[in-house]
Amino acid sequence: xxxxxxxxxxxxxxxxxxxxxxxxxxxxxxxxxxxxxxxxxxxxxxxxxxxxxxxxxxxxxxxxxxxxxxxxxxxxxxxxxxxxxxxxxxxxxxxxxxxxxxxxxxxxxxxxxxxxxxxxxxxxxxxxxxxxxxxxxxxxxxxxxxxxxxxxxxxxxxxxxxxxxxxxxxxxxxxxxxxxxxxxxxxxxxxxxxxxxxxxxxxxxxxxxxxxxxxxxxxxxxxxxxxxxxxxxxxxxxxxxxxxxxxxxxxxxxxxxxxxxxxxxxxxxxxxxxxxxxxxxxxxxxxxxxxxxxxxxxxxxxxxxxxxxxxxxxxxxxxxxxxxxxxxxxxxxxxxxxxxxxxxxxxxxxxxxxxxxxxxxxxxxxxxxxxxxxxxxxxxxxxxxxxxxxxxxxxxxxxx
Amino acid sequence: xxxxxxxxxxxxxxxxxxxxxxxxxxxxxxxxxxxxxxxxxxxxxxxxxxxxxxxxxxxxxxxxxxxxxxxxxxxxxxxxxxxxxxxxxxxxxxxxxxxxxxxxxxxxxxxxxxxxxxxxxxxxxxxxxxxxxxxxxxxxxxxxxxxxxxxxxxxxxxxxxxxxxxxxxxxxxxxxxxxxxxxxxxxxxxxxxxxxxxxxxxxxxxxxxxxxxxxxxxxxxxxxxxxxxxxxxxxxxxxxxxxxxxxxxxxxxxxxxxxxxxxxxxxxxxxx
Numbered sequence: 001x002x003x004x005x006x007x008x009x010x011x012x013x014x015x016x017x018x019x020x021x022x023x024x025x026x027x028x029x030x031x032x033x034x035x036x037x038x039x040x041x042x043x044x045x046x047x048x049x050x051x052x053x054x055x056x057x058x059x060x061x062x063x064x065x066x067x068x069x070x071x072x073x074x075x076x077x078x079x080x081x082x083x084x085x086x087x088x089x090x091x092x093x094x095x096x097x098x099x100x101x102x103x104x105x106x107x108x109x110x111x112x113x114x115x116x117x118x119x120x121x122x123x124x125x126x127x128x129x130x131x132x133x134x135x136x137x138x139x140x141x142x143x144x145x146x147x148x149x150x151x152x153x154x155x156x157x158x159x160x161x162x163x164x165x166x167x168x169x170x171x172x173x174x175x176x177x178x179x180x181x182x183x184x185x186x187x188x189x190x191x192x193x194x195x196x197x198x199x200x201x202x203x204x205x206x207x208x209x210x211x212x213x214x215x216x217x218x219x220x221x222x223x224x225x226x227x228x229x230x231x232x233x234x235x236x237x238x239x240x241x242x243x244x245x246x247x248x249x250x251x252x253x254x255x256x257x258x259x260x261x262x263x264x265x266x267x268x269x270x271x272x273x274x275x276x277x278x279x280x281x282x283x284x285x286x287x288x289x290x291x292x293x294x295x296x297x298x299x300x301x302x303x304x305x306x307x308x309x310x311x312x313x314x315x316x317x318x319x320x321x322x323x324x325x326x327x328x329x330x331x332x333x334x335x336x337x338x339x340x341x342x343x344x345x346x347x348x349x350x351x352x353x354x355x356x357x358x359x360x361x362x363x364x365x366x367x368x369x370x371x372x373x374x375x376x377x378x379x380x381x382x383x384x385x386x387x388x389x390x391x392x393x394x395x396x397x398x399x400x
Numbered sequence: 401x402x403x404x405x406x407x408x409x410x411x412x413x414x415x416x417x418x419x420x421x422x423x424x425x426x427x428x429x430x431x432x433x434x435x436x437x438x439x440x441x442x443x444x445x446x447x448x449x450x451x452x453x454x455x456x457x458x459x460x461x462x463x464x465x466x467x468x469x470x471x472x473x474x475x476x477x478x479x480x481x482x483x484x485x486x487x488x489x490x491x492x493x494x495x496x497x498x499x500x501x502x503x504x505x506x507x508x509x510x511x512x513x514x515x516x517x518x519x520x521x522x523x524x525x526x527x528x529x530x531x532x533x534x535x536x537x538x539x540x541x542x543x544x545x546x547x548x549x550x551x552x553x554x555x556x557x558x559x560x561x562x563x564x565x566x567x568x569x570x571x572x573x574x575x576x577x578x579x580x581x582x583x584x585x586x587x588x589x590x591x592x593x594x595x596x597x598x599x600x601x602x603x604x605x606x607x608x609x610x611x612x613x614x615x616x617x618x619x620x621x622x623x624x625x626x627x628x629x630x631x632x633x634x635x636x637x638x639x640x641x642x643x644x645x646x647x648x649x650x651x652x653x654x655x656x657x658x659x660x661x662x663x664x665x666x667x668x669x670x671x672x
Contacts, residue, residue, distance in 0.1 A: 030497055061498075063672065071670075098670060105666065112521040139520065152666035209512075209665070214525045260510060260529040260582075290530040291585070298533065333458050333466045333537040335493075363467060366495045399494035 031060035034397035042388045049177045055081040069100040086173030087133045092143045105150040110143030117256045117265040120323035121282045121306045124252035124267045129167040129225050142167050156208025163201035166223045178389030185240040192246045215255045224248045248273040261288040282306040300327040317382045320346040334360045350377035366397045433555030433575040440598045447628050449475045449658035453651045461642040468536045484547050485663035489671050500671035507551045508581050516668045532585025539636040539645040553577035564602045570594045
């Protein structure tokens with residue numbers, strides 16, 4: 001199936017390139033190379049792990065404009081990691097055809113789709129698998145094979161998705177850090193569906209706005225991108241975690257209200273999975289102070305609450321948690337920004353702090369410094385494995 | 401980030417016959433200032449839609465330079481009580497390449513604005529109330545880029561005099577205007593508009609303490625479709641910091657058949 005998508009794209013490429021209608025093909029290249037240094041402040045829980053790590057990532061984006069209405073996009077991404085072979089990985093973030101027709105738009109291939117409004121937890125964003133090797137914040141995603149039909153109307157945008165192939169989550173190897181204390185056996189992954197990765201998933205979304213309000217309704221049916229973990233043992237009778245991917249139905253709603261410098265955000269879903277069904281939701285505010293202290297700089301405040309109906313029993317690190325963040329933007333030539341935040345468990349089960357700072361150097365260099373701390377996380381919490389993985393990470397990208 | 405619209409820095413006027421001869425301008429300074437602004441606006445009515453490319457060179461006091469590049473398309477809103485529609489795609493700096501900004505502008509209310517971040521495929525409705533913040537780190541504030549609808553200001557005609565350099569051969573109306581929208585960084589702006597084509601030639605911006613903050617000079621006017629003047633170079637100098645920004649427009653095209661469908665959230669996703 002996966003291969004089928006590439007064949008389809010290749011066929012579209014060949015057909016369109018040969019057609020005289022695409023005589024004025026334009027191609028645009030861009031990308032970056034980004035070395036990364038990670039330093040860990042505490043000794044690892046496993047002797048095979050280290051206190052430092054070097055790696056380098058790179059991404060290339062190729063856009064081929066066949067004509068104004070037909071475009072091909074390829075975005076290969078890769079990382080080479082000096083210590084963890086599992087983190088050395090390659091992905092096609094995007095490899096798709098986009099066609100704009102009179103009353104609809106068609107996209108076929110590997111693509112990224114984002115659903116949601118809030119800043120801290122992305123509960124309703126379920127189309128793409130998380131690229132768990134890039135960051136533990138869940139913001140990086142793998143390209144998802146899809147056929148996406150879009151109908152822009154006066155009553156909002158209607159999107160329909162056919163997702164013909166599932167991509168498993170990847171996990172760091174034994175040398176990797178941060179990672180779960182018990183290694184995850186990716187190759188033993190189990191599926192609820194007999195069709196495993198080839199279960200055909202479907203999704204639909206409607207989104208619209210009226211005045212200050214933006215809103216959306218979505219539904220997804222298919223294999224959950226979030227695995228459950230089944231405890232097991234490997235050949236040497238060492239404990240391992242086996243990912244189990246259940247099928248699910250998920251209906252979700254998302255809303256944002258924009259009133260001057262104040263933004264109100266909410267998203268939530270109800271999910272039917274195995275013998276259970278439950279609700280999760282998150283919402284909060286973002287407020288910006290502009291031109292603080294007589295400078296051009298801005299200060300933004302974000303406060304969000306994350307809730308899971310299942311409570312503490314669920315294998316979910318965020319069941320009743322508050323996220324609070326401050327974002328300072330210098331609004332200078334170098335686009336200097338510092339974001340500091342914390343996620344606090346309201347049941348007293350610890351908290352996580354992070355600071356991310358970024359700045360451009362010259363025209364084409366971009367520096368990102370990130371540090372994360374996990375404090376007082378009890379052994380029962382899903383984040384407990386990261387408790388000794390406080391780290392500082394420096395990435396310097398060269399764009400071209 | 402890129403909160404505000406850059407709709408028409410593109411300050412301009414048409415060469416159609418003036419609505420009134422110069423002697424017919426009202427006597428009252430407030431009415432006279434308004435009449436001059438209305439005449440400037442009237443001469444640019446009917447441009448329909450336009451596309452153009454923009455390059456900014458930002459200079460600090462040490463003479464170091466930084467470049468910004470973007471492409472913009474605009475759809476004129478025939479309703480004088482509402483603002484134009486615009487779409488901007490950023491090309492430089494490269495770390496924001498492909499980021500797109502959709503603006504549905506309004507006169508006194510905040511604009512409706514959506515930002516699309518291609519790296520995460522995320523559309524965000526953003527606040528547009530930061531009128532006085534710097535656009536892309538330049539000496540242009542967001543409000544300096546907004547389309548200059550007449551209804552955004554009160555006016556006061558000050559005097560007529562020779563236009564400032566390099567237009568000293570022309571005569572200019574000197575009109576003070578006072579922002580009516582919330583969040584402006586200015587108490588007043590002084591605009592030099594020539595008496596022939598009603599083109600803005602220079603603007604002085606006074607900050608909230610009423611100090612002279614910045615001077616904007618419009619250069620390299622060219623005429624399109626025999627009717628619409630566009631300045632191709634805009635020089636903004638900050639007198640308090642010594643920093644400056646040179647902005648140049650190229651590749652203007654008018655009336656290429658853009659419609660509202662080119663300024664929707666769906667078109668934002670594929671603006672690139």
